[in-house]
Amino acid sequence: MAGLRGKADVFHADDHFFRMTTQPYKLPEEKLREKLEAFPPEFREHVWTYRRAPAPKGLEAIARGLLAYHAGAAFQTKYAEKKDDLRLVEDLGFDSLALVDLSFQAEEFVGIVIQMEDLPKIKTLRDLLGLLRSKAFPNPAFAG
Numbered sequence: 001m002a003g004l005r006g007k008a009d010v011f012h013a014d015d016h017f018f019r020m021t022t023q024p025y026k027l028p029e030e031k032l033r034e035k036l037e038a039f040p041p042e043f044r045e046h047v048w049t050y051r052r053a054p055a056p057k058g059l060e061a062i063a064r065g066l067l068a069y070h071a072g073a074a075f076q077t078k079y080a081e082k083k084d085d086l087r088l089v090e091d092l093g094f095d096s097l098a099l100v101d102l103s104f105q106a107e108e109f110v111g112i113v114i115q116m117e118d119l120p121k122i123k124t125l126r127d128l129l130g131l132l133r134s135k136a137f138p139n140p141a142f143a144g
Contacts, residue, residue, distance in 0.1 A: 027108045035108060039069055047109045059110060059132055066105055067125065070098055084126040102128075112136055 027035070036044045043065035050058040068075040071092040078091045088094040094102075099122065103114035112135045114122075122128050 032108065039065070043069065050110055054110075054136060056133055056137060059136055060129055062110055063106075063128055063132055064125070066102055066109075067092065067128075070094070070102065079125075084124065084129065086125040087123060088125070088128070089123070106132065110136065 036047060046058055046061045046065060050062060074092055078086050082091065086092065088099070096119070099119045103119065106112045106114055112132055114131065118131060122131060
């Protein structure tokens with residue numbers, strides 16, 4: 001697999017197989033609806049709103065919603081205390097598998113590819129938000 005680690009190489013899980021591409025995977029709307037069923041209604045609405053009209057505030061709400069979904073009650077408690085300085089591993093107990101899952105969901109829900117080499121750089125919620133904003137809104141005038 002060493003030859004497959006180029007900067008643009010991304011692996012996508014699509015049901016029962018993996019494919020390699022440099023483009024974000026656009027999840028069909030029916031499958032997206034199925035995946036979103038596991039999430040709270042407010043989160044689902046953020047995703048649909050963002051897909052219709054991408055905006056930094058919507059992206060931030062989705063990122064926080066993903067963390068809350070994965071961390072459960074610990075997210076609310078720790079977020080109230082630390083805000084965007086919330087540490088994903090130390091405060092929420094995320095491991096590498098949770099970060100990979102988060103990267104797949106970012107791509108499925110908002111079309112943003114988080115490269116595997118970016119994952120170790122994401123230590124805090126602030127890091128995650130900054131990375132997502134820089135990928136979604138590369139022009140600083142639109143980054144909010």
